[in-house]
Amino acid sequence: MISELINVGTEILIGDILNTNAKYISKELATIGFNMYYHTTVGDNPNRLKSALELSLSRSDVIILTGGLGPTQDDLTKETLAQLLNVEMVFDQESHDTLLKFFVNSSNVTQNNYKQAYIPRGSTIIPNNNGTAPGILLEKDDKIVILLPGPPREMIPMFEETVLPLLVSKCETKFFSNYYKVASIGESTLEDMLLDLINGQSNPTIATYAKVGDVLLRVTANAKTYEEAKILLDKYDVIIKERLGDNIYANEDISLHEVIANTLIKRELTISIAESCTGGLIVSKLTEIPGISSSLHSGIVCYSNQAKTKFLGVSEDTLSNYGSVSEKTATEMLLGLYEQTKSDITIVTTGIAGPSGGSIEKPVGLVYIGILYKNQSVVEKHQLSGSRERIQLKATNIAFNLIRKTINE
Numbered sequence: 001m002i003s004e005l006i007n008v009g010t011e012i013l014i015g016d017i018l019n020t021n022a023k024y025i026s027k028e029l030a031t032i033g034f035n036m037y038y039h040t041t042v043g044d045n046p047n048r049l050k051s052a053l054e055l056s057l058s059r060s061d062v063i064i065l066t067g068g069l070g071p072t073q074d075d076l077t078k079e080t081l082a083q084l085l086n087v088e089m090v091f092d093q094e095s096h097d098t099l100l101k102f103f104v105n106s107s108n109v110t111q112n113n114y115k116q117a118y119i120p121r122g123s124t125i126i127p128n129n130n131g132t133a134p135g136i137l138l139e140k141d142d143k144i145v146i147l148l149p150g151p152p153r154e155m156i157p158m159f160e161e162t163v164l165p166l167l168v169s170k171c172e173t174k175f176f177s178n179y180y181k182v183a184s185i186g187e188s189t190l191e192d193m194l195l196d197l198i199n200g201q202s203n204p205t206i207a208t209y210a211k212v213g214d215v216l217l218r219v220t221a222n223a224k225t226y227e228e229a230k231i232l233l234d235k236y237d238v239i240i241k242e243r244l245g246d247n248i249y250a251n252e253d254i255s256l257h258e259v260i261a262n263t264l265i266k267r268e269l270t271i272s273i274a275e276s277c278t279g280g281l282i283v284s285k286l287t288e289i290p291g292i293s294s295s296l297h298s299g300i301v302c303y304s305n306q307a308k309t310k311f312l313g314v315s316e317d318t319l320s321n322y323g324s325v326s327e328k329t330a331t332e333m334l335l336g337l338y339e340q341t342k343s344d345i346t347i348v349t350t351g352i353a354g355p356s357g358g359s360i361e362k363p364v365g366l367v368y369i370g371i372l373y374k375n376q377s378v379v380e381k382h383q384l385s386g387s388r389e390r391i392q393l394k395a396t397n398i399a400f401n402l403i404r405k406t407i408n409e
Contacts, residue, residue, distance in 0.1 A: 001170065003034045004060035006052055008067035008077050009150055010043035020152055021066045028159065031207050031220045032168055032175050034062065044074035046083075053084050057143055062167065067150035069133035071113045077147055078136060082120035085140060089118040094125060095134045102132050126162045130154045137166070144170075173222050176229035178237060180217040181250040181259075183401045187215050193243050197236065204232050212390060213397025216253050249404055256400045257282075261289035263407065264296075264345075271403075272297045272341040274312055274333050276324065277351035277367055279303070281396040297343045302333070308350075312336030323362065325350050330368040330379045338372050346372045347403060349395055353388045367395045373406050 005025055012019050019041065026036050037060065042052045049068070056063045068077030082089050096117035103113075116133050119125065126135025126146070131154040136147035146163055148155045168175055182190060187210035191198060194217075198206050204221040219236050223229035241248065250259055264271055273282050283299030286292050300311055305324050308314040313336035314329055322328040333348040351367030358364035363383070370379040382398060384391045 001034055001061040002059070003029050003036050003062040003064065004038040004056045005036065005040070006049075006056060006063065006065045007039075007041045007150075008044065008049060008065055009041075010045075010074075012041050012067075013043050021150065021155060024152070024156060025064060025066070025159065027207055027209075028164060029167070031177075031205055031218065032164070033171060033173075033222060034167065044068060044076065046076045046080045049077065049080045050084055053081060057084075057145075061142070062144045062146070064146045064148065064163075066148045066155055069116070069135075069147060069149045071116055071132070075115075078118070078120060081136075081138070081145060081147065085120065085138070087121045090121045092117055092119045092125060092134075095119065098127070098134065099132055126158050128154055128158055130157060135162070137162075173224050174226075174229075175220050175222055176226055176233065177218050177220040178233050179250075179252050180219075180240060180244065180248050181252065181254060181256070182215045182217055182244060182247050183213065183249050183256055183397070183404070185215065185244070185247050186210070190215050190217065190244075194240070197239065204236055206236075212393045213400075214249075214256055246405070246408075249401075255285075256397060256404070257285040258289055260400050260403050261286050261292050261295070263404075265289075265291050265294055267407070268294070269345060269407065270295055270297045270341075270343040271345040271347065272337055272343040273299045273346070274337045274348045275299070275301050276303055276308070276333075276349055277353045278349045278392050278396050278399070281392055282347070282349070282399050285396065285400075297341050300337075308333060311340070313339065325352055325362055325366055325368065327368055327379045327381065330370040331377065334370045334372045334377050334379070344373065345403065345407070347399055349399060351382075351384075351391070351395060353391045353395075355388055365391050367391070367398075369395065369399050369402055371399075371402050371406050378402075378406070 005022060007019055007022055011017050022039055029036050040052050042048050065077055068075045099117055119136055123136045123138040126137055128134050131149055133149040135158050138145045148158055187208050204219050207218045209216040221229035221232040275282055280301045286296055302308045302311055305319050312333045314332040318328050318332055330348055330350050334346055337346040348370045352358050352364050354364035365384040367382045367384055368379055384394045
């Protein structure tokens with residue numbers, strides 16, 4: 001089936017935001033065998049949007065639009081589609097009730113919010129659990145038109161939960177996927193390790209999705225039955241596991257810190273953390289996971305030298321002779337933290353996140369990460385690159401991966 005994407009929003013045209021929706025949707029459609037022929041970006045102008053829709057309906061089977069579903073006057077995607085197809089906008093009770101639940105207090109709902117409870121007649125609601133704008137599905141004259149909100153945090157879950165299963169159901173064959181969550185290997189390196197598979201792919205297909213600190217690898221087979229698909233997937237599974245080894249930390253799309261938190265809880269292990277350059281990010285991510293209170297003993301941000309000495313017992317001589325960013329300091333932080341907490345696991349970070357503070361001997365991005373477990377301590381030295389935020393996030397993910405490797409040895 002021929003598919004087309006229309007991204008609605010003046011802010012995209014003038015460069016205020018990056019159009020990540022186009023990349024995401026195109027990749028997703030490609031993995032299920034839909035041919036993406038056209039991308040269009042149009043501003044918040046009903047006449048130009050109408051022209052773009054007319055053209056897309058004349059040449060494509062599936063048209064997906066993102067943006068223009070909000071409560072303001074320039075959010076006119078639904079209304080423009082309804083006008084073009086000569087259908088009226090009608091009140092939808094389900095959308096109205098969901099809107100009120102989202103705001104909790106109905107007095108906070110302004111009059112323009114209520115326009116989001118109106119949909120083109122004959123369309124179906126696509127639930128939005130992360131915002132107020134429902135998606136719209138309209139099938140007419142062998143055409144499928146799908147309207148989704150612009151913000152990725154709303155659009156992506158709606159696409160995965162509702163749109164993707166719908167489109168898959170339109171295919172004669174079905175798609176089955178294996179997932180591999182990979183740590184400590186970047187997307188480009190991962191691609192290079194699997195380049196022969198990627199270059200020769202037809203069925204199954206391979207797609208990578210990179211985040212800071214890990215990569216999601218998805219292998220998708222197209223077949224009539226699961227049994228047929230499994231034969232194709234199993235062949236790739238053997239190769240991927242041989243090449244990536246223990247860098248694979250999960251076979252589902254789950255974050256590394258969630259895996260670590262769940263493992264700590266399940267194995268009844270306690271952990272204490274002392275952070276300098278990561279500024280509390282490790283603790284923050286762990287506390288996102290329900291039930292972590294049974295494992296997380298304590299977390300401390302020892303940013304200054306005085307704090308490292310007062311709370312962790314790092315000697316002033318060590319700080320003077322080796323500096324706060326050193327293997328020696330990280331080791332003393334580990335031992336001091338253990339003496340204070342007696343946790344099963346202690347982990348520490350110290351480094352230079354930048355953009356200033358570096359030197360020739362100790363450049364920006366130099367990070368030491370240490371772990372103490374079962375009376376064995378390890379301190380790793382890493383030279384990271386990127387912005388201050390990326391260095392902090394990379395260091396945080398390296399720390400989680402170090403925990404994973406250490407407790408699984």
